Amino acid sequence: MRDFTVKEILKHQVAPALGCTEPVAIALGAAAAASLLEGGPIDALNVWVDGNIFKNGFSVAIPAGEGLSGIDTSSALGAVGGDPALGLEVLGSIDDEAVKAALAFLKAGKVTIEIMEERGLYIRTQVVSGEDTAESVIKGLHDHIVSLSRNGVEVTDSPLLCEPVGEGGTSRNDEMEAWLKSLSLAEIIDLTDAFDAEDMAFLEEGINVNVRLAEHGLKHGGGLGIGKALDRLVRQKILNKDMLVAAKMLTAAASDARMGGAKLPAMSSAGSGNHGLTAILPIWAVKDFIECDHDTVLKAVGLSHMVTAYVKAHTGRLSAVCGCSVAAGAGATSGIVYMMGGDVHHTAGAITNLIEDLAGVICDGAKAGCALKLNTAAGSAVQSALFALQGVNVQETDGIIGGSPEKTIANMGTLSTQGMIETDRTILKIMLAKKIVE
Known part of the structure; x- marks a missing residue:
């Protein structure tokens, strides 16, 4: 277990976020998956989350328009207009047109949300466009995209993916938390x-x-x-x-x-x-x-x-x-x-x-x-x-x-x-x- 510098701690633990971090993380997962489809029309959006993500995204307001809230809304917004390159500020790219498109998407019943028994922070998002399917998985931290795939094939060269695991298969977050606890x-x-x-x-x-x-x-x-x-x-x-x-x-x-x-x-x-x-x-x-x-x-x-x-x-x-x-x-x-x-x-x-x-x-x-x-x-x-x-x-x-x-x-x-x-x-x-x- 290595030591960390204060600069690493601040970089890893402190970051700007636009909106409550749970719906934002959901939007980020949707935006990341949708980005793999290169702008094609979205036919369905399926999201699996752990209980705590669901709990915290249940009713909090989303900073993309008056009266917007809910996990289904945040995922739809991320998919149709979010910029995953912005990380936890993914909703900063949402405009009025994106809000209209997301609300129409929701009205058409194209979003499904399921709660997983998974312990710890977990968000899996599947975006379907015609015969193409893209998926993202966020795990451990709100902005840690640990997996991306298109049509079942892993995408390994995306800048959106979090840092590789450290020694012994642990993530940087696991290593830092173990060090902090010591x-x-x-x-x-x-x-x-x-x-x-x-x-x-x-x-x-x-x-x-x-x-x-x-x-x-x-x-x-x-x-x-x-x-x-x-x-x-x-x-x-x-x-x-x-x-x-x-x-x-x-x-x-x-x-x-x-x-x-x-x-x-x-x-x-x-x-x-x-x-x-x-x-x-x-x-x-x-x-x-x-x-x-x-x-x-x-x-x-x-x-x-x-x-x-x-x-x-x-x-x-x-x-x-x-x-x-x-x-x-x-x-x-x-x-x-x-x-x-x-x-x-x-x-x-x-x-x-x-x-x-x-x-x-x-x-x-x-x-x-x-x-x-x-x-x-x-x-x-x-x-x-x-x-x-x-x-x-x-x-x-x-x-x-x-x-x-x-x-x-x-x-x-x-x-x-x-x-x-x-x-x-x-x-x-x-x-x-x-x-x-x-």
Whole structure:
């Protein structure tokens, strides 16, 4: 197992995404398969997804037109007008004509969706055009196209395919996650010393991308309008805009915009745009309340991304546990402690406090209500950091808390990957039953 550089971590874990990453990944798979047919008319589109992809693509808005949502819609949009070369910004190429064509395709009943028992992120898309059939498979990560074929023949020379597997048949993601899981919290914090000027510029770009989403949400609302409501409560002097409220407002507003279908990208973290909002925006809000130089803020955001990736390596990319809460929330609280001058012991306490607070938050799919959970995660990230800096730390005798932050995170991973399997199935059953009733 080799070591990875911070530049590799950022490149692999942090990327811009236009729209919720699950429907976007579905659109990417459809666009990639359709590209192999060289523009021929599409007669049928068949999609197989794992339960968590289905859950997160079930009802969230798609940033391609007002009122658009659903896995069938995102796959149709990707097939008729998506540009797979854009990766997780595949829907950036969608225009009004593509929307009309996709809706007509759906109305004709040419799209089928099936849920697979596959564990882990999985999307298989089959596009049929006359006597030709093209397929794509995305596995492990939202933009990792691991297989392309045309008429049953593997396509091996496409630039759309992800990097080849590493030693022992493992993917780069598997190798990176195994390496991340081998690190201590102190070693992760030490990685912040390795950021160079290029890394810092990339981190700043991510901040700017997510702040634009927050500003859109504060100005226009969208989704549930949580951020705008908090802003209104502050203006009415019902709430005071302290660092806790500022963090909640900024983060929720960005989620409102994103879950409401705003055609603006988010800088994702560990494969999720909402993770990226939670990992970045609470830190950006808190910096206005403390004395801190700009480089330290950027490094705090970089640390947040790395801790988010570290927790996700344990919990899995998609599960019944809300990753915005326990993974990106852990990242954000770590960054806040770093920015406020805390050491590794304060960081450990903050992560432990946050996991004790939010471990029970479930993921019941991507939707407008996610803004409420991001609001909670942002508030807990600030609160957990402040408590730890004041010497208030949850003890290892409590519940799933371990004797170290590493053990606590490993316990969280066990809960997510083993203990919540039936919970995940139950959530999906409830959502499917609701769909049938509606």
